[in-house]
Amino acid sequence: MTTDKKTQIVIVGGGAAGLELARKLGARYGRKRHDIILIDRNRTHIWKPLLHEVAAGSLDASLDEVGYRSHCHRWGYRYHYGTLERIDRTARRVHLAPVLDPKGREVIGAHSVRYDYLVLAYGSVTNDFGTPGVAENCLFLDSQAQADSFRDQLLDHCLRVSRAMSEDPASDAHVRIAIVGGGATGVELAAELYNAADGLSYYGLEVFDRKRLDVSLLEAGPRILPALPERLADAAREELGVLGVKVLTGVSVTASTPQGMETRDGRFVPADLQLWAAGVKAVPIREGLDGLQLSRGDQVVVRPTLQSLDDDRVFAIGDCASYTPAGSERPIPPRAQAAHQMADTAFANLSRLMAGTPLRTFVYRDHGSLVSLSRFSTVGSLMGRLVGGRMAVEGRLARFVYMSLYRMHLLAVHGWIRGTTLILVSHINRFVRPRLKLH
CATH class of the missing domain: 3.50.50.60 (FAD/NAD(P)-binding domain)
Known part of the structure; x- marks a missing residue:
């Protein structure tokens, strides 16, 4: 069977939502009758909430990053290095910009990728609000x-x-x-x-x-x-x-x-x-999304199923998606926990869409917010049935929960066996690797 006759699912963006979805789809369907393709403009993934530690030198990203090529080989999907330029919903093709080396020489020419189903998960960037300078x-x-x-x-x-x-x-x-x-x-x-x-x-x-x-x-x-x-x-x-x-x-x-x-x-x-x-805004691709309805912040507006308003075959998840639940005045905030939950729902709905069964409604569950003040303190609030609503947490409990969020991300991206191994290795690295990355 040729690749063109396989059901082709293209995911644009390898952040927390996109990478988790690619792993789930690859693990479920493999490469026999499906072709799962992840497109990202970077070669590696690192959990965005950790970037402040990379910036301060407290975290060596080379030890925590995920290489897309090795990850896709392990989990049964394909990875394309490139940047989304535009989509053509009529032809069902994603068009990618040329890939250039540091000297401006073309490595990969502009090309397009066919899709049967498309998931936009290209994330967000900082919003400077047009402030001069x-x-x-x-x-x-x-x-x-x-x-x-x-x-x-x-x-x-x-x-x-x-x-x-x-x-x-x-x-x-x-x-x-x-x-x-x-x-x-x-x-x-x-x-x-x-x-x-x-x-x-x-x-x-x-x-x-x-x-x-x-x-x-x-x-x-x-x-x-x-x-x-x-x-x-x-x-x-x-x-x-x-x-x-x-x-x-x-x-x-x-x-x-x-x-x-x-x-x-x-x-x-x-x-x-x-x-x-x-503040943040969706990665600006307004003119290249072939008429998909966007929010004021350039996010793709989605239905409760996380499908775009204009196309049943196009989903959007993570920071680039705008979803306002019924009865709410504000859309779901751009958080890591929202990206994780959207990836779960998108996985379920892609499976159901291909099987011809009713789709699931996305329900966002706010588990609270936690902020780490490095080794000095951690503060936050937790939401959950066990505490009957909102509970303020500080100190060691808050730090434990904060670290658990990253562990959950590792498990979602790598699976239980490899994820647990990486968690154990991270504990060992606390004692054997340098306190700071200085190069």
Whole structure:
């Protein structure tokens, strides 16, 4: 039987939702009568909630990333390296842009891939809201490459300050970092920076310590971590203050310059490094989605079955999908737990669609929010039947649950045997690998 006669399911995007769905479909159907194809513009996957640790140097992504080529070989699907350019719903083809090497030479020419069913899972990127200077002067945490870039620049600035202090012990040199956005990413990165600073003294920067960090966290809203109860957000703010973070709430950034941030109230926040984490939007492919209905944030609007409004054969899951449950005024938030749950429903509905049975309605279950302040603290709230609603958690229990989220992701992506093995290896690595990645 040739590949063209197989039922071809194409998944665009190998993030948490897309990769989990590819594994499930590959494990269920294999390659005999189905051809499962995962398309991603990266060669490896890393869980996006970990990128702040990669940026601070606390996590070596090479030990935690998933290589698509080896993963697809193990789980019975195919991987295509490429970037979505447009789709043609009439011809049922996905068109991919040319792949170029660092010198601009063509590696793979523009081409298209046929599909019987298409799942869009290409995720989200940081939303700079068109703020002047942000695209030119700020760093983002949308990918491993961006996290690596932040880490490299952070280490360069730490080395500069360490050198200045060695030459002049009375030097007032600091590494000035401005983080815009008081959500989970901004808060977690701010705390992780101090954990990294504590570790630098073990790796040649003997005169450098956390006192040489000058971190400002700017949030336009009245408080940080709006997804958490106010008491927990206040506790997180207090912990950040103890570390040395300047938390500025009610402060809107109007422009970014090479020297720092300008705010609406006339302040100027000087910074050597600027990180923008003030919201997300779907990866912009508005003109290439062949008329699919999109939300204001460029997300594909889906039905309760996670099918697009305009095409039964096109699904959307994860951050690029917009679904508003009946009776709710707001769409499902772009969270890892939503991506995981959408992957489960998409898997069930693709199976049912091919079998000709009724599809399942997606039901989002909010299990709460957790924010890690590195090794210093973890705060959050849990939702569940066992606690009869919302329960505030802090300390060791919160840290345990937070780490369990990543373990669940490993199991979903690798299966129980390999996933459990990787969890055990990660515990061993805590003792044998360096505390920081410095290269």
